[in-house]
Each structure stands twice: as C-alpha cells, then as structure tokens.
Amino acid sequence: MPVEGVCNISELRIRFPPGVLRVSNITLPIPSNFLIKNILRTRHPKINSDYLLLDEKVSREYFRKVVKEIEENKDSYEKIWKVKEIFFPNVFIDVLSPKGDVLLIISLNLRNYNYYPPQVGFLTPDKSLILSFKPDVVIQDDEGRRHLIADNQGAWVCMPGTYKYHNWYFDIDRWELDRYNPDNSIVNLINRLVNMIDRTKEL
C-alpha cells in the first residue's frame, strides 16, 4: 500500500519480477522516521526495468528489422525528417523545418517491440523532454484531437501504433490485431507522427 508521511516501519521488502535479479526478494533495514513517497511513474510505465517483458534477443531481432526498414526508406524523406541517432532500443528522428532546421526530435523506444508498440515522445533539439509545446505546433485532426497525452514527464503520442494509445484503449483496440498492419510500419508511423507537426512553426 502506498504510504506518505512519517511511518513506523523498520524494514521494507521489495519484490522484483523474475529475471530482474537472481534474488527476487530484498530486505532493506530503514530508519524508523524514513519518509516514503508514492512515486509517480508515468514515464515509460511498462518500459522501465521492472517491465522488460520481451526477451532482449527477440526485441533486438525486431529492432534490427526496424533499422533496416528505416535505412531503406529514409532517403525519400531527407528534407522532412532524418535519423538523428539509433541505439538499441531507441530511435531518434529529427523533424526538419522547410529551411532544414531541427524543430524537435521524435523519440521511439522499442524495447518491448513488437509485443508492445513503440513508446513515442518528443524531445527538444537539446535532448530534453518537451514539457510544453507552442500550442499550435501540433495540428489538430479533423475531429479536433491533438493525439498527445501530457504529464509532468513530457508529452507522449497517443495514436494507433503507439504504446500510449494501445495501453489506454487496450480492451477495444488491441495492438495484437494491429501490429502487422502496414499503417503501423515504422516508416509509416514516423510519417504519421511528422504529419502531426506544423513544420513551419519553430519551437
């Protein structure tokens, strides 16, 4: 049970999921006046180390396919977006203004791909997570939606093919049925993400 404030406990037992550590229970002696706060974990909630659901070898194999798809198609979009950096399990994509300046960076985390869709967020050009947007940089769709979920850790994309969307709409819109849809290929996903952004507006 989450506890906040001064509490009267003498030890804390943490249970890790199997595979994270060889020993799954650790007992920590703690001071009697130790302050325990309920930690808000809304960033990458299932991609943190305690939610590495997919075997890394499998994840790396899918990641290899993703990188191949990007390499084969990126030249067609060189004046719209370009690869900034790729290192497992991350892909960073520079989104360019019509003048060629970097407006922002799309961050794709594929650690659990394709068991889960990529976790997609935006970074500023200096690599910090964006906490506030110019309100008009993200284009509303025909129904007035911006396809973003903002929290105190950043802004996360919520549209089909991204983790935030399928985690939220899980029961009615399952990723398992959508993950091989061509619309959700990585290059198509990147283009759909770029289409959300008014590239004429500098951040």
Next chain:
Amino acid sequence: MNESKFEIIFVIQGKEFPVDVNINQSIKAGVHKALKLAGQPGSLEGWELRTESGEKIDMNSSWRDNNITGSTKLYLSKGAGRGGL
C-alpha cells in the same frame, strides 16, 4: 507532352510512384492511381497528401486550384488516426 498534362511523383512508404495528371483533374484521381501502383488500392479515407514543406493538399480540389502546374514530388501517408485528446 500536352502542356495541361504533367507528371506528379507520389512518395508512398519511401518509394516513388510517377503518375501523369491533367491540370484540371481532381487530385484524388491521381492519388487513386498512385495507390494502385503502390499495391494499396481502395478508399482514400485516412490518407493525407502533403508537399515537401508539410502543407496539406485538399484531394477534392484540382491541381490548378492548388497552383500545381508542373512536375513535382508529393508525399502520401496516413494521418494520425483514432485516439488522442
């Protein structure tokens, strides 16, 4: 080539698909041809056509309406889709 006709290169999923169009023709006719060439025939629902600078083009208008009067490259991809706030 007749001056009212020119070639549009549609970029779909990283591949280029050249299509001959007529300046007075509805843009969606050219889009249909490009999608057919790309092996994705069918409804245009969800598809968005944009210029290199990101301007969205109304597919129900003509090439002339959009001042597209010569060969150019346009980008065809899906929109954001469902969800969001």
